[in-house]
Amino acid sequence: MSSLDWLVFLGSQGLILAYGLWSISRKGQAESYLRSRSQSGWMVGLSIMATQASAITFLSAPGLAYDEGLGFVQFYLGLPLAMVILSVVALPIYYRLNVYTAYEYLETRFDGRVRSLAAFLFLTQRGLAAGLTIYAPALILSTALGWDLLWTNLLTGSVVLAYTLSGGSRAVARTQLLQMSVILLGMVLAGWWMFRSLPTDWSGSDALELSALAGKTQALVLRLDWNDRYSLWTGLVGGGFLMLSYFGTDQSQVQRYLGGQSLDQSRQGLMLNAFFKLPMQLMILGLGVLMYVFYVFETPPLNFKHPDRVAAVDRVPFEREALHRRETAEAWRAATLPQDKERLGLEFKRSASRLDSIRWAVRERNKSNAAADDGPDTNFIFIRYVLDFLPVGLVGLLISMVFCASMSSTSAELSALSTTTLVDFYARWTGQSPEGPQALAMGRLFTLGWGLYAVGFALIADRMGTLIEAVNVLGSLVYGTILGIFLSAFFTKGLKAPSVLFAALLTEGLVLLLYFGVQIPYLWLNAVGALAVPLLGWIVQPWIVGLSSHSPKTPTLGS
Amino acid sequence: MRPEAEKVSDVSPKTTKGQRPWLRWYLALALFWLAFVGILTFLTRLGS
Numbered sequence: 001m002s003s004l005d006w007l008v009f010l011g012s013q014g015l016i017l018a019y020g021l022w023s024i025s026r027k028g029q030a031e032s033y034l035r036s037r038s039q040s041g042w043m044v045g046l047s048i049m050a051t052q053a054s055a056i057t058f059l060s061a062p063g064l065a066y067d068e069g070l071g072f073v074q075f076y077l078g079l080p081l082a083m084v085i086l087s088v089v090a091l092p093i094y095y096r097l098n099v100y101t102a103y104e105y106l107e108t109r110f111d112g113r114v115r116s117l118a119a120f121l122f123l124t125q126r127g128l129a130a131g132l133t134i135y136a137p138a139l140i141l142s143t144a145l146g147w148d149l150l151w152t153n154l155l156t157g158s159v160v161l162a163y164t165l166s167g168g169s170r171a172v173a174r175t176q177l178l179q180m181s182v183i184l185l186g187m188v189l190a191g192w193w194m195f196r197s198l199p200t201d202w203s204g205s206d207a208l209e210l211s212a213l214a215g216k217t218q219a220l221v222l223r224l225d226w227n228d229r230y231s232l233w234t235g236l237v238g239g240g241f242l243m244l245s246y247f248g249t250d251q252s253q254v255q256r257y258l259g260g261q262s263l264d265q266s267r268q269g270l271m272l273n274a275f276f277k278l279p280m281q282l283m284i285l286g287l288g289v290l291m292y293v294f295y296v297f298e299t300p301p302l303n304f305k306h307p308d309r310v311a312a313v314d315r316v317p318f319e320r321e322a323l324h325r326r327e328t329a330e331a332w333r334a335a336t337l338p339q340d341k342e343r344l345g346l347e348f349k350r351s352a353s354r355l356d357s358i359r360w361a362v363r364e365r366n367k368s369n370a371a372a373d374d375g376p377d378t379n380f381i382f383i384r385y386v387l388d389f390l391p392v393g394l395v396g397l398l399i400s401m402v403f404c405a406s407m408s409s410t411s412a413e414l415s416a417l418s419t420t421t422l423v424d425f426y427a428r429w430t431g432q433s434p435e436g437p438q439a440l441a442m443g444r445l446f447t448l449g450w451g452l453y454a455v456g457f458a459l460i461a462d463r464m465g466t467l468i469e470a471v472n473v474l475g476s477l478v479y480g481t482i483l484g485i486f487l488s489a490f491f492t493k494g495l496k497a498p499s500v501l502f503a504a505l506l507t508e509g510l511v512l513l514l515y516f517g518v519q520i521p522y523l524w525l526n527a528v529g530a531l532a533v534p535l536l537g538w539i540v541q542p543w544i545v546g547l548s549s550h551s552p553k554t555p556t557l558g559s
Numbered sequence: 560m561r562p563e564a565e566k567v568s569d570v571s572p573k574t575t576k577g578q579r580p581w582l583r584w585y586l587a588l589a590l591f592w593l594a595f596v597g598i599l600t601f602l603t604r605l606g607s
Contacts, residue, residue, distance in 0.1 A: 212602070216606075218603055232596075
């Protein structure tokens with residue numbers, strides 16, 4: 001990076017940090033470490049989006065779209081419905097009970113064991129996911145600056161940890177506003193630069209048509225096939241359940257919207273997320289498609305992670321084909337007769353497909369060679385573009401953008417992990433108030449502990465495949481079960497704690513078996529888990545109902 | 560749970576009077592979703 005890039009990067013990060021610290025010193029109340037109830041609907045909405053959109057989103061998603069097109073957007077199609085359901089069902093209950101964590105509700109509805117199980121499942125997966133959100137920006141810095149990945153992981157992890165330790169929940173929410181601004185600015189400028197780098201006689205609609213020819217605009221799959229990773233149905237059903245679970249029961253999100261000034265402000269925040277998330281995600285993926293068009297005119301590297309480590313035997317035919325693809329695209333654009341346009345369009349399609357085949361073949365060969373395999377290069381596609389083609393100054397802004405995204409997610413995650421450990425385990429076991437000075441000190445200690453755990457996982461995250469999928473797979477392994485417990489709490493009056501506990505444990509086993517044994521696409525796991533808990537609960541209840549006389553004393557829907 | 564939980568316990572799905580204005584938000588969201596799927600359909604058809 002040039003000195004101007006460093007200036008932009010350090011300047012923007014310094015400003016955000018200074019603002020965060022200033023905002024804490026202005027209102028340094030003890031409660032703010034756990035939760036602040038002072039945000040408007042807009043702030044809540046931005047905070048929700050900034051927490052979900054981690055560095056992984058901005059690094060991995062454009063690369064995924066470059067390789068596979070817009071199909072990943074279907075993953076988010078269930079989100080608006082999930083927001084409505086949460087706004088109607090979960091939010092009023094959380095507000096009524098005035099909880100710190102979502103899992104507190106489970107104790108009043110069932111018992112302490114069910115609450116502990118849900119909190120434990122959350123801690124396990126969110127701790128690992130936090131590791132991935134630390135790993136992503138470390139990866140960029142190590143690539144950009146040639147640093148060792150191990151040390152970069154440790155360095156970036158420490159920075160995020162120090163930042164979270166300093167301010168807790170309030171600092172997280174305040175700084176997320178600025179971070180989100182840097183993120184949006186970075187995305188828009190990167191897209192603008194990409195577009196203006198296309199040949200001058202190419203219009204936006206030419207670029208769109210060309211990407212469509214290469215199959216990159218394939219955004220909707222309507223056929224119902226169990227094996228499709230992304231389709232309207234996996235998005236609506238699997239993705240819908242995942243979003244319901246993530247936003248409704250994952251403390252890193254619950255903590256965000258419980259920070260609203262009132263129930264209405266929190267609702268507004270959820271609605272804001274429902275309206276903006278889909279277009280934002282389409283825009284991020286669109287950046288990947290635009291990058292594909294850009295690389296039609298600029299020979300792309302065969303391997304984006306290690307462009308120099310490609311053998312000539314692979315590189316030469318790849319570059320020859322890339323040249324042919326470019327010439328065909330130019331001829332297609334210049335053709336005036338419909339039959340020429342059609343013929344050249346078909347040839348472009350074939351050429352694009354041959355290029356992909358070469359890329360997949362090399363990737364597969366690397367996969368089978370354990371020594372050469374260091375994971376797919378999808379996560380590096382966007383950052384390679386940033387480093388190779390963006391002008392001085394903009395590179396610093398984009399690196400800053402990725403850092404902002406990482407900080408906003410990781411700090412919210414660490415804050416939620418610490419709050420859950422403090423409220424659902426420490427305060428509950430010791431009988432202390434989570435707002436006391438000793439508990440607050442413990443909260444900081446838990447943040448530190450979870451930070452170290454996440455950094456530890458970040459060190460081995462390099463083999464997790466496409467990051468954005470890895471983090472969602474991890475979530476899907478437990479989200480279904482957690483959501484199932486909450487659905488049982490919200491919608492059933494007769495289910496008793498022992499039945500739910502037994503059903504949840506059984507369901508978690510089933511989900512793990514389905515993923516690792518049967519290997520069904522991961523999005524379905526969310527639906528299976530969510531439905532299996534209440535269903536199995538009803539089935540086993542007659543056998544174990546005598547074990548407990550506990551009856552529900554807090555609200556189910558409509559009670 | 561916070562000690563003053565009882566003070567705000569009148570806010571529940573049943574007692575919140577403000578549910579109805581939100582129906583407009585939900586309806587607008589449904590229309591928005593349909594329009595978004597329409598755009599995805601257009602993009603998909605472009606390549607076929």
